[in-house]
Amino acid sequence: MGRSTLFYRVLPVALLAALILGGWPGLAHAADHHVPSASAQQQRTNPSDGLTGASEKDSDGAIDSLEDAYKAVVQIEAVGTFEDPAEGVQLNAAGSGSGFIINEAGIAVTNNHVV
Incomplete structure (x- = not known):
């Protein structure tokens, strides 16, 4: 088996593992969030929250x-x-x-x- 064939067989598995493992902490945090x-x-909510300093009326959504x-x-x-x-x-x-x-x-x- 050549290097390029091995690369194209390992790449999808590595990407899938990265997606699963990378998303796991976010899913756990989302389940705990109320x-x-x-x-x-x-x-x-009050104006002194300091998020951006923009008022709600100035917001474009x-x-x-x-x-x-x-x-x-x-x-x-x-x-x-x-x-x-x-x-x-x-x-x-x-x-x-x-x-x-x-x-x-x-x-x-x-x-x-x-x-």
Whole structure:
């Protein structure tokens, strides 16, 4: 087996291992993170937080810091009952996934398979 053949066989395995091991600490941290409710977050926010010095009115919707982005990520769990038309029976179903808050009203966006 030549060097280039060995390289192309080892490269995908190494990349997969790097992705798995590199993402593991972030997943563990995300599981421990608690996202406060909108009212609790409003009570904590004040102009002296020192994040960027820009007021909320001056914001163009862009995220000013990684911490701001992290606070917008939410865990979504949807549970419901539906009727299977082929079988004619009711089934309980659940889905979960992550999403993120897109406005001050608390509207969250996620993928369709979550809900």
